[in-house]
Amino acid sequence: xxxxxxxxxxxxxxxxxxxxxxxxxxxxxxxxxxxxxxxxxxxxxxxxxxxxxxxxxxxxxxxxxxxxxxxxxxxxxxxxxxxxxxxxxxxxxxxxxxxxxxxxxxxxxxxxxxxxxxxxxxxxxxxxxxxxxxxxxxxxxxxxxxxxxxxxxxxxxxxxxxxxxxxxxxxxxxxxxxxxxxxxxxxxxxxxxxxxxxxx
Numbered sequence: 001x002x003x004x005x006x007x008x009x010x011x012x013x014x015x016x017x018x019x020x021x022x023x024x025x026x027x028x029x030x031x032x033x034x035x036x037x038x039x040x041x042x043x044x045x046x047x048x049x050x051x052x053x054x055x056x057x058x059x060x061x062x063x064x065x066x067x068x069x070x071x072x073x074x075x076x077x078x079x080x081x082x083x084x085x086x087x088x089x090x091x092x093x094x095x096x097x098x099x100x101x102x103x104x105x106x107x108x109x110x111x112x113x114x115x116x117x118x119x120x121x122x123x124x125x126x127x128x129x130x131x132x133x134x135x136x137x138x139x140x141x142x143x144x145x146x147x148x149x150x151x152x153x154x155x156x157x158x159x160x161x162x163x164x165x166x167x168x169x170x171x172x173x174x175x176x177x178x179x180x181x182x183x184x185x186x187x188x189x190x191x192x193x194x195x196x197x198x199x200x
Contacts, residue, residue, distance in 0.1 A: 001103045002198060003110050005126035007117035009161040011139030011146070011154075012132040013177035013186060014113060020190040021111045024198065027102045031114035031122060034094050035087060039064040045090045052082055074160075088120045095122065109198065115161075118170045128197055131167035134177045173197070 004021065006014055018028055038045050040063045049057060049064060053072055059065045073080040099110050117123050134142075136158050143154040168174055173193060177186050 003126045005117045005129040008132035011142040012134040017190045020187045026109040026111045029112045128172045130173045131171040138179045
């Protein structure tokens with residue numbers, strides 16, 4: 001199985017890239033979706049988070065309320081580091097289990113979508129890492145349109161993420177999505193790259 005990690009800041013166009021990979025038969029793994037499932041279902045993880053952040057992060061059903069948890073770590077580097085230290089091992093373990101299951105079925109390609117692919121250690125489980133990048137102003141516009149948020153909120157999200165140089169330095173390939181071509185043309189660029197990777 002070839003494992004391709006897809007990362008990059010929000011609003012850069014990772015969804016388009018993932019759809020292109022899916023047309024090549026790749027199994028898509030969304031690290032955020034796995035994380036959300038674990039927050040709702042994994043009792044050991046919930047216990048660790050409750051011990052670090054308090055019982056107020058739980059809703060009436062005992063699931064972790066993501067917005068409450070997010071409000072505690074947003075803008076607090078130490079709290080965010082603690083959150084990552086607690087959650088990343090659980091996420092990595094679950095990703096490994098799902099990849100092994102698909103590999104056992106004969107799946108040839110897995111794509112792992114993770115905004116913190118590099119920082120979390122997931123990149124170490126990938127054969128290739130591809131970053132999707134776009135200029136900050138383009139990303140801000142896309143975030144506003146996609147998430148229906150204020151410009152100030154979109155700018156805060158962009159400012160809180162890694163720099164382009166970080167992604168360039170830690171990736172095998174970079175896909176530039178600066179908005180000068182449409183989604184279809186960008187998807188074609190992604191397909192060309194992935195066909196090259198898969199033929200190596």
